[in-house]
Amino acid sequence: MASSFNFEIEDDPVPIVLMFKTMLEHALSNLRHAELARSIKGSFSLVSTTDPQSLTITLNDNIVSLKHGVGKDSKIIIHLDFSRMRESGYKPRIEGLFKHPLFAYQIGKLLSFPPSNWADDAKRFWDAAGSIRGMPDGMKLICTNEGRELRLGGGEEIVEITGDSTNLSNLFAGSSVLINELMQGKLQMRGTMKTLTVLNGVTLKSMMGELNHDGSTV
Numbered sequence: 257m258a259s260s261f262n263f264e265i266e267d268d269p270v271p272i273v274l275m276f277k278t279m280l281e282h283a284l285s286n287l288r289h290a291e292l293a294r295s296i297k298g299s300f301s302l303v304s305t306t307d308p309q310s311l312t313i314t315l316n317d318n319i320v321s322l323k324h325g326v327g328k329d330s331k332i333i334i335h336l337d338f339s340r341m342r343e344s345g346y347k348p349r350i351e352g353l354f355k356h357p358l359f360a361y362q363i364g365k366l367l368s369f370p371p372s373n374w375a376d377d378a379k380r381f382w383d384a385a386g387s388i389r390g391m392p393d394g395m396k397l398i399c400t401n402e403g404r405e406l407r408l409g410g411g412e413e414i415v416e417i418t419g420d421s422t423n424l425s426n427l428f429a430g431s432s433v434l435i436n437e438l439m440q441g442k443l444q445m446r447g448t449m450k451t452l453t454v455l456n457g458v459t460l461k462s463m464m465g466e467l468n469h470d471g472s473t474v
Contacts, residue, residue: 280383301330377428382408390454415447
């Protein structure tokens with residue numbers, strides 16, 4: 257479980273570090289993914305191809321260290337568009353691939369985050385965020401590829417969010433922000449602008465690891 261890992265981040269971490277900490281914590285709650293992470297030793301860097309963002313991740317048994325920039329000890333450097341890293345068939349450019357082929361393969365598996373249950377992710381999100389001021393009374397979620405719905409909460413103000421299981425899970429597990437998903441057409445929403453503003457802010461806090469399970473923020 258992710259709780260058995262010790263995540264180390266620098267003081268005043270940049271957003272990309274917090275984002276990957278959140279994504280790794282969620283991914284490592286999967287037993288097989290946790291076993292994979294423990295089998296990897298060493299550092300690798302991720303460099304954005306669309307902006308100046310970069311970070312280095314180091315794995316050592318149960319310790320996962322994250323810091324901004326490209327570390328001098330990185331075995332491989334992965335150049336990618338962060339917005340496309342979950343896109344099927346997307347292939348980033350990898351420096352050090354031929355020098356460290358096994359390590360590169362392991363990191364590729366690590367970054368192929370295991371699928372999670374969108375409904376479970378949504379329930380955890382609602383438990384953590386449903387009582388935050390400005391949140392709607394409830395949510396109606398429609399999963400297009402599974403043909404099923406989930407209702408959370410209740411009352412008069414109900415926001416409706418539609419998308420496939422992957423994009424719904426990404427949103428509620430803290431891997432994406434609502435406004436970005438809407439602008440890219442990955443999700444659709446029916447609700448007021450006020451609700452959109454609040455929900456977007458809460459999903460951003462979730463991505464940054466600032467949302468506690470008691471509904472408060474860090």
